[in-house]
Amino acid sequence: MTKTVRVRFAPSPTGPLHIGGVRTALFNYLFAKKHGGTFVLRIEDTDQNRFVKGAENYIIESLNWCHIPFDEGPGKNERFGPYRQSERKALYKQYADVLIASGHAYYAFDTAEILDFHRKDHEAKGKTFVYNWHNRLKLTNSLSLSAKETQAKIHAGEPYVIRFKSPQGQTLHLKDLIRGDIKVDSNTLDDKILFKSDGMPTYHLANIIDDHLMQISHVIRGEEWLPSLALHYLLYKAFGWDIPQFAHLPLILKPTGKGKLSKRDGDKLGFPVFPLEWEDPKTHEISRGYKEEGYFPQAVVNFLAFLGWNPGTEQELFSLEALITNFDIARVHKGGARFDADKIKWFNHQYMQLQDNVSLAEAFKSEHNALEDIDVNYIALVIGLIKERATFISDFWDLSFYFFKAPKQYDNKDLNKAIKEDTPELMAELATLVSTMDAFSSKNLQITIKSWIASKNVGFGKVMMPLRLALVGALQGPDVFDIMYMIGKTETVSRIKTLMRHLP
Known part of the structure; x- marks a missing residue:
């Protein structure tokens, strides 16, 4: 690829x-x-009626949270x-004037009422009104009017x-x-508005x-812009400019695989569809975000990369650097990609296992007052024992x-399952055994207690189940x-004795 690569992400700040x-x-x-190219952010805020305060900052914060910051932008x-x-x-008006002068564009004075009349008239006849070559000379525009009539309307301030x-x-x-290759019959195209009556370009x-x-x-953009490709191609040709290469990404579909994923799908099925939490400035309605729900940005990015692309191997976990190395636009699918809320949880679980335990401990500690006075290194050791069962930091407690x-x-x-007739006697002996141990390590505890169980000639579960119940409160962990x-020894013995007092 000899040409310098420059791509852009051009969202509208409408939410x-x-x-x-x-x-x-x-x-x-x-x-x-x-x-080795440049990633540009451009804010396409030409639709001032739909502009939403705070949306631009939200876009930038979202990209930064995902670790995909722009190289150039606001x-x-x-x-x-x-x-x-x-x-x-x-800038835009002068380029629109260039198209007028070259005959590739024209002024149209048709009122909204007239256009609405034509649409309804066509609908009544079972047709669709399209403003293009077959009717433009019958409508009110600079193609059907003389140059003098056209200028008179402009000078009179007609919209x-x-x-x-x-x-x-x-x-x-x-x-x-x-x-790949796409063929379009130009007769099917409508004469799109390029410049609006409010002085803003489309x-x-x-x-x-x-x-x-x-x-x-x-230009790498969503599939919804594919119908506009012909117009954009024609505009480049009209200006005499080099045409960029286009790539239209597949839609992200609902979990059912039918229809485009929407905010309502997330609300209904209980998963976020936004990277960060968002509060609507008008309604103050709050929409959930992946960050606030406890997802790691690496997991979200890895999951999104597989919505419409795959590396051609069985590997699923990719760091951002590995995604960059392996990404190939030719391996992006044409068909829509189904959103799988369980799969993104799977990715988060996988990235949980890769996280540094001390960092996780600091985050966990900040969320629970009960951990305020506990050494973060102890918490990190605990996390190392339980994080394989966790998907989110909120699962830790x-x-x-x-x-x-x-x-x-x-x-x-679990009480009914673990407690037998001889449990009180066995637990009493175990408490005594544990209290007399000197080398109190996991390995020594295992050797000593297993040896003692064998000497008692009882089933392993007869001791281990009530012991686990005493320590945890349930048969888990x-x-x-x-x-x-x-x-520690003192707390272990205390918990065994507390269970014994609980038994009938």
């Missing part, structure tokens, strides 16, 4: 960044880094700035839009890095101009509370001898 948007940003980032390396389209407003003049009778041959015009001026080499305080009650079902060693 929180959807997980599908994060996936688009990630694939752009991976492609850029794979080819406030950062502004080589081709500004990077907010609202601040580039003066107008600028439309692209789509060609007639052509077969367009388009290329997509994911979908997405179609602004993104083409910005991509050209920012020297974007590859239920899995490990007995390392920090004695159980106050016992699971009734890591190795019993590790628990005994961690809580």
